[in-house]
Each structure stands twice: as C-alpha cells, then as structure tokens.
Amino acid sequence: MFQTFCSRGAEQKVPKVLKTAEGSNLDCALLLKERRFIPPHQEYDSFAVMTIALQESASYTGSGKAFVDRKFLQLGRGDLCIFQYDLCHGVDVQEGSHLELVLHFKDSPQAVADGSCPWYSKMVEVGDPDGLFGHALSLVKKDFPAAKEFVEKACEQDHVEALYTAAEWFWDSPFGLEESQNSSASVELWRRAAELGHCRSRSRLGSLLMQGVPGRLQQDIWEGKRLLRLAFEQDDPDAAFHLGQALLQDGDRDGVTKLLAACAKGHPRACFQVAELYREGQFQFPKDLRQSVRYTKWAAHQGDAQALSNLGHLLINGMGVVKDEAKAVRLFRHAAKLGAAEGMLNYGLALLRGSGGVKVDYQEALEWAQKSAACWGTAWLISSVLVEAFVIEAELSGIKALKIVN
Numbered sequence: 001m002f003q004t005f006c007s008r009g010a011e012q013k014v015p016k017v018l019k020t021a022e023g024s025n026l027d028c029a030l031l032l033k034e035r036r037f038i039p040p041h042q043e044y045d046s047f048a049v050m051t052i053a054l055q056e057s058a059s060y061t062g063s064g065k066a067f068v069d070r071k072f073l074q075l076g077r078g079d080l081c082i083f084q085y086d087l088c089h090g091v092d093v094q095e096g097s098h099l100e101l102v103l104h105f106k107d108s109p110q111a112v113a114d115g116s117c118p119w120y121s122k123m124v125e126v127g128d129p130d131g132l133f134g135h136a137l138s139l140v141k142k143d144f145p146a147a148k149e150f151v152e153k154a155c156e157q158d159h160v161e162a163l164y165t166a167a168e169w170f171w172d173s174p175f176g177l178e179e180s181q182n183s184s185a186s187v188e189l190w191r192r193a194a195e196l197g198h199c200r201s202r203s204r205l206g207s208l209l210m211q212g213v214p215g216r217l218q219q220d221i222w223e224g225k226r227l228l229r230l231a232f233e234q235d236d237p238d239a240a241f242h243l244g245q246a247l248l249q250d251g252d253r254d255g256v257t258k259l260l261a262a263c264a265k266g267h268p269r270a271c272f273q274v275a276e277l278y279r280e281g282q283f284q285f286p287k288d289l290r291q292s293v294r295y296t297k298w299a300a301h302q303g304d305a306q307a308l309s310n311l312g313h314l315l316i317n318g319m320g321v322v323k324d325e326a327k328a329v330r331l332f333r334h335a336a337k338l339g340a341a342e343g344m345l346n347y348g349l350a351l352l353r354g355s356g357g358v359k360v361d362y363q364e365a366l367e368w369a370q371k372s373a374a375c376w377g378t379a380w381l382i383s384s385v386l387v388e389a390f391v392i393e394a395e396l397s398g399i400k401a402l403k404i405v406n
Helices: 110-114 118-125 129-139 144-154 158-169 183-195 198-213 222-234 235-249 254-264 267-279 288-303 305-319 325-338 340-355 361-373 382-395
Strands: 037-041 047-052 080-084 088-092 100-105
Touching: 037 198, 037 288, 047 305, 110 158, 118 129, 129 144, 129 158, 129 305, 183 198, 198 235, 198 254, 222 235, 235 267, 235 288, 254 267, 267 288, 267 305, 288 305, 305 325, 325 340, 340 361
Parallel strands: none
Antiparallel strands: 037 088, 047 080, 047 100
C-alpha cells in the first residue's frame, strides 16, 4: 500500500491538478518529488487512497510498523491499489525506479470543501485513540487548542503518534506560540513513545541528545547513540544519518556504512555528506568527481539547499557536468530562498554580473550578499569583506551609491 513518490532516476514532471468537478469527493493536490523511502504512516487526512502504478514493478516493501513485520507487495504497470485511512503503510524503493499516480478521497463533497474528516466522529465518541488523533490533526489549522486537547486524550492511551506529535508541539510550538513550549514535557513524551518502540521518537530524541540543546536538553552521547541504534535497526533514515555522522566524528569508519544506508533511503543530507566525502577524499573515500556530482544531484533533486548551491557551482564552472549558466543561476536562486548562505552569495554575484542572462540588479545583489554574510554569525570580518567587495565591484560597474541594508 503506497503513497506518492518518484524514485531516484525518475525525473518526470507531473502537472498540477488545479480543480475538480463540482461535487467531487476527490481531494486534489500535487504530488511529486524524487524520493526512495516513505516511512510507515497512516493517511489520517484522507478517507481512502487509490494508487495506480505507471511503471513495471521494482522491489519495495509494503505495510507494517517495523522492518521485521512489513509485508511485501509488488505493483506492476496498470495495477491499482485502494486502501483506507487506518492502514499503516510506506514505500521503500530498493532498486530501479517506480512512478505512481495517487488519488486521495474524502467521504463527501462537504469534507473536501471544508477540509474536515467526519469519519472520525463515531471513533471520537467511544474514545478510540486513532480517532482522537486523526480528529486532532484535522483541527490543527482551524482550532489548535482543541486539536491539542484531543491529542492529549490520545496520549493518555499511549498512542505513539500522538505522543510524538505532542512532543513536537511542546518543543517547537506551531504558529509561533512560544508560551506553549515545554522542553521537559517534550522529552518525557518522546521517551515514552521510544519505550513503546516508536521509531521516529527514538531517532528524534537520540539526535537531540547527541548534540544537546543549551538551556533545554543536556547532552547525553551514550543515550543518544543507544536510541539512534535502535531506530537504525528499525530502518529509519534520519537515525542512519545522525548515527553515521556521530561515528565519523569519533573516527569510526562504520559511520560511512550508516551514511550510505541513509543514502539508499534517499536522505538528502546523507547524500550531500557523501558527495562531500567523495569530493574531499575523506574517510578512505577516493577523490571521485563523478560520484560527488552524482550524490550532489541526488541531494539537490530532493531540495537540499546546500546541494542546490553546490550543483549550481558545478554547472556554472562546467565541473563534471555540461556548463549551463542559466540553470546554475536558477539553482542559486532556489538555494538562496531556502536559506543557504553560499546560495545567497552566489545568487548575489549572478545579479551583480548578469550571469546566465539574469537582469543586473546591484541593489538586490548587495542585499543577498548581506543576508549571506549574516548567516556566518560571529564572522563579522567575512561579513564586512563581502559587503565591501560588492560595493567596490558595483562602483567599478558605474554604480556610485548603494543603499546599505542593516
């Protein structure tokens, strides 16, 4: 049973569905981006889901909350699969590529119009934890206090997804409600969910414990590694990435194995990290530009900001790829908007010089340079040098005054 994905090697673009016929129960939205792995989950927001395989089957796993109890299901081209909201399912493309069309349905036109999930009503009445949690998710954007109340009721019954969600809300409250933050409550909820075997709670808490958060969570490397190893054994790509990084920092080359396992699941940061290892030739990786480009592309296709900037750098210089300045500038712009300091600087330089056919805009170029400099934090010297360089280059281009943005 599956949710939409487009795996590595499949870069087809799918058009957006802008509207449906009047009175339709079909909940339309656009799907695709490149992914290899979707962790086990339930479609709480849809009454039913239909998937149609568009390619011949590749090897991938089906339903089940843990790796050991997943059931395998192959969908060949033209095969159709329909399932309801209460099925725990996921996708794991182990080789090749697979493309599917996924349609999400609610149970009435009114539910589509107002975004409600009325099928949970009877479940809520009898106190069913799945119903309480699903109803809570349908209320988040409309009535967050009410949503929080229903999540807490589900937590009282040890519903692991509710425990995880409540922990996330206490840690980083939605809608900027800082008064709702409660670090100790978050940790307690994550720990309870982890004890019950919840993979994402183990991974999330483990990664936070590895680093520690000043004023919020004391560092505990041993416990962090323990939780990450448990989550890794449950096939969690985030755990594989964080555990891999920790092991490499300790000089343990087993960290490479963990990073590559995360890459196999399409983890964007792991792909970026491996690209850098190939580029630098670290941890017994050979310097291999072709492999570095491959993993950089993979990370960029999944929206990693630094990878987008790095791929733009490769394109604009023709390093291991066909030179394409216009595409490079588009990647720099995307990376800049996603918050990558290098992307901001590179896009600013493109605006300053008119690279890739972009219209020259000295003022915007300076603003991006200053944003990039600000990302360096305390590196005030870098900031001042960057801004000064932009001002000088702009003046040499005939612009005598630029507005300095503080």
